[in-house]
Amino acid sequence: MYVFHYYYLVIIFILLVVAFLLGRYFKKKTDKLQTALQATNEQLSSIFTYTSDAINITTVDGVLTYINPAFEQMYGWKKAELIGKPLPIIPAALHGEEQRVRDLLLTGNSVNHWEGSFLRKDGSFLDVEVTVSPLRDAAGTVNGFAAITRDISEKKQYEQKLIELAFYDPLTGAANRRSFYLRLAAAMETAKEENLRFALLYLDCDRFKCVNDSMGHDVGDELLKQFVARIQAILPASATLFRLGGDEFAIIYERPSSDAEITSLADRLLAALRENWLIQGHSFETTCSIGISLFPQDGVSQTALISAADHALYEAKDGGRNLYRFYTND
Incomplete structure (x- = not known):
């Protein structure tokens, strides 16, 4: 009887030791993952902050939830002026094209190398190339869009110069x-x-x-x-x-x-x-x-x-x- 209880106690002890060791192992793995995720987030945050490309995130309804410093510099608006408000950079002439892009994004497709003349705060136009990707929630439903905008005005000026020289x-x-x-x-x-x-x-x-x-x-x-x-x-x-x-x-x-x-x-x-x-x-x-x-x-x-x-x-x-x-x- 006592021997039987002894064996049970030994087994329980071994299981507790194994659980403890596994807990420490998984905690170390979790800590490493958290450290890696934090480092990755910091790297992404650094990229978003210091890249020369403008980055913005909107809801599917076009309301801005994020812009990076390059966006502020490129278009002239400050973050406080835009967050929570509709994206103001698409001119009326491109609203039809904007709707076509939005429809593609809602089906889960990305839109690459969309070129157009977008509005700046001062009313001037800027030649840009935009890549837009859909964002999804945990269920896989598209719940927003992330856009990366590149200033191609120098490229356009160069192309125009070539046309002028040719024709x-x-x-x-x-x-x-x-x-x-x-x-x-x-x-x-x-x-x-x-x-x-x-x-x-x-x-x-x-x-x-x-x-x-x-x-x-x-x-x-x-x-x-x-x-x-x-x-x-x-x-x-x-x-x-x-x-x-x-x-x-x-x-x-x-x-x-x-x-x-x-x-x-x-x-x-x-x-x-x-x-x-x-x-x-x-x-x-x-x-x-x-x-x-x-x-x-x-x-x-x-x-x-x-x-x-x-x-x-x-x-x-x-x-x-x-x-x-x-x-x-x-």
Whole structure:
């Protein structure tokens, strides 16, 4: 009887020792896990605090629950102004896109590389790239969104500069020869599909070489800039000016209502460009010659239409300059 009780006591003692040792073991593991989690939280907090990317967390209804210092710096609002309030950075023009993004997030999908111009507190716009991910509760239900925003304004400016170099004349700002051929092809395609007419005007600054040779290239360059500015001030919205090179320009005039409207534009161009020029202390007069061809009657290909306008320009120059001529078969 006593032996039986003894064995029970030994077993209980052993179990207590094992439980104690296991408790100490699991406590050490728990302490290590807590220490690791704390270190991880501190690292994440440090990343959120010192990253240059703006981070914000919202509820599914768009109410802000967290922003980091980079968000404050990027958009201009302070945390106290925003927490508990709707996210104010999405402009009205992007509300439709915002709803599409929200619908994707609610299905559990992330949205990567969403680019747009977002609002700053001062009313200015900032070009950004945003990655948004859904947040879930313990049951797996989406209960919020976390967004990381990167300022890409320098990237956009660089891209815009590349576009300008590729498609615009660096001296005058007018569209260049490459743009001309692209736009001419598009205008011809539209005119064919919709049974429309359009005009191609070739322009030449009369005696430009004399200005360059007698007054210098600086004066010549400034003349070209002002030449373009005067033309741009006259052109209707459906007409586009191109600098083809040197003092040679072209205008694609789409959807003119009549030949009289084309003639009226040519008259106004001649009048504006014959007015006196005052550049770097030099006062002088120069004029413009214009050759005009019409699509489709003067050609249904780029080569034919350009050749017709060029022939008409030659006739205007041969006729004494400061004139416009329509192309004719004669």
